Amino acid sequence: MRAETGKTSHRGLSQAEAAEARRLHGENRVSAKKRRGFFSRLLENFGDPMIKILLLALAVNLLFLFSRSGWYETAGIAAAVLLAVVISTLSEMGSESAFRRLQEDAAKIRCRLLRGTALVELPVWEVVVGDLVRLQAGDRVPADGLLIEGRLEVDQSVLNGESKEAEKRAGVPRGSADDLLNPGRLFSGTVVCAGMGLMRVDAVGDNTFYGHLAAEIQEETGDSPLKQRLTGLARAISRFGYIGAALVAVAYLFNVFFIDNRFDMALVMDSVRDPAFLFGAVLHAATLAVTVIVVAVPEGLPMMITVVLSANMRRMLKDNVLVRKLVGIETAGSMNILFTDKTGTLTGGKLQVVALLDGAGRQTALSERPQTLPLWKEFHRAVVYNNMAELSKGRAVGGNLTDRALLQCAAAHPVAHRLTQGRSRPFDSEKKYMATEVSGDFNGVFIKGAPEILLPRCRDYIAADGRQRPLTGRAALERRLLEGQRDAMRWVAVARAAGASVDQESRGPLTLVCVAAIRDDVRREAVEGVAQIRSAGIQVVMITGDAKATAEAIARQTGLLTAERPLVLDSEELNRLDDRQLAEALPRLCVVARALPRDKSRLVRVGRGWGW
Secondary structure (H helix, E strand, O other): OEEEEOOOOOOOEOHHHHHHHHHHHOOOOOOOOOOOOHHHHHHHHOOOHHHHHHHHHHHHHHHOOOOOOOHHHHHHHHHHHHHHHHHHHHHHHHHHHHHHHHHHHHHOOEEEEEEOOEEEEEEHHHOOOOOEEEEEOOOEOOOEEEEEEEEEEEEOHHHHOOOOOEEEEOOOOOOOOOOOOOOOEEOOOOEEEEEEEEEEEEEOHHHOHHHHHHHHHOOOOOOOHHHHHHHHHHHHHHHHHHHHHHHHHHHHHHHHHHHOOOOOHHHHHHHHHOHHHHHHHHHHHHHHHHHHHHHHOOOHHHHHHHHHHHHHHHHHHHOOOOOOOHHHHHHHOOOOEEEEOOOOOOEOOOOEEEEEEOOOOOEEEOOOOHHHOHHHHHHHHHHHOOOOOEEEOOEEEOOOHHHHHHHHHHHHOOOOOOEEEEEEEEEEOOOOEEEEEEEEOOOEEEEEEOHHHHHHHEEEEEOOOOOEEEOOOHHHHHHHHHHHHHOOOEEEEEEEEEOOOOOOOOOOOEEEEEEEEEEOOEOHHHHHHHHHHHHOOOEEEEEOOOOHHHHHHHHHHHOOOOOOOOEEEEHHHHHOOOHHHHHHHHHHEEEEEOOOHHHHHHHHHHHHHOOO
């Protein structure tokens, strides 16, 4: 444990208070179901309906092994059963171990919190209700709580899938414990992108938003579609197999006692009174019945299914897709509706600068060599020297998503400058811009931020040839920006103020460098993938935490929004529908925007309950 001086007027819990809080509210760990051992899983896999029939056939075969039937049939059934259950058990245990390792790695994360007046660094599981946790850019929030000091930008995509950071500030009422949009609440598992703050913990472990979500996904699921079909097949095999076996046995005995004796009742009675003959005939009839049952049971089917699913599980593991149970793979083959995330699934999950728009409304695509463009040189130095992110081994780290996207774009096509960076004014969610002083090739301030804030202050702009011209087409430019927003585009205005300082920039006019178009582009393979899934008769519904307009634009680009499925709902609209209304709306649904985790589980539950 490392202690530092905490620069705050607040006082943290004492060691005794922390111990009492841990006793009352528990540790900051998410409970997991008790891990079952190898033999427990092995016995569970023996409960497969096809395996049960094979076991019954094996038992009957063993009873008559001493008769004329060969031992190889019995050995074959036994081998098929053992291979099927052992392979299935080992595959599931391997994936479960991978999940456990991920959870153990997450538990090793440390955080800084106040204990008394000292700032100490402890593992996240030692955080208790009432602790004061110090947070800054790059930290993972260790528990749920209320921000009582500072301002933060937080990435909540792990909980709601929204790529844009959420602004958090102190002084906001506590509100609902599961309201991700509450600007004063922080949630376990989210990541701080910018700012500094102090959080008071009010929920740990299972009581956190993340804990409730984890408990929900650990619930036992029903039988898979394949298992339901195999259960029906097992009943059919049992019914027809046993009826067939009984008919064969009866037919054999009828042949032996009646046909062979030419229906002479005296001879029939003599055969019945002969114990040795009677026992031999009954034994042979039973052997024939067992043979019929064994032949009727496809002993290779469970082993074949298990081997194929296990191979697929390992193949998916190589692609970093963890499947906890084999049933998950085969269930996917029976789906008729697919709920998918947007960020990182349909889109790349990474903001990218796709174009620059000058003050005349001319769009400049980022060509292979933009360094030759005068506008690029102005844009490059304006975003490199006015940025909270930094380059590390060719990658932009720190800052928020917008800072990283702009810096990564500039780093891809470097330009030399002779500038010295001075004082900075960090991004302010109220002013909605960031400013930095520079000196050298240019003396003044570089500013970047929301176009609706900066454009009204711009008197001129940098033309494509690098010259400064009067900004006369501001209304047309604003219409162009509005069109881009409807196309899921995010705009960032980049400007400069010559001869100004960060103390003066808010008063003087600005020169517009350009407006950068930033977008989380749809993945190339996503459009083709959606088309393939739909051609297979599967309905695709996108569930995202993004705004409704953005989600609708992405749905249009990926082919999800069609005349047959035009319905786009947000979380609020979804929750106004009862389960029956939601089930009736599902065939027309293509997008759920501003979705919360509970919306996702409800959609799956309603879809399953109404036969989807």
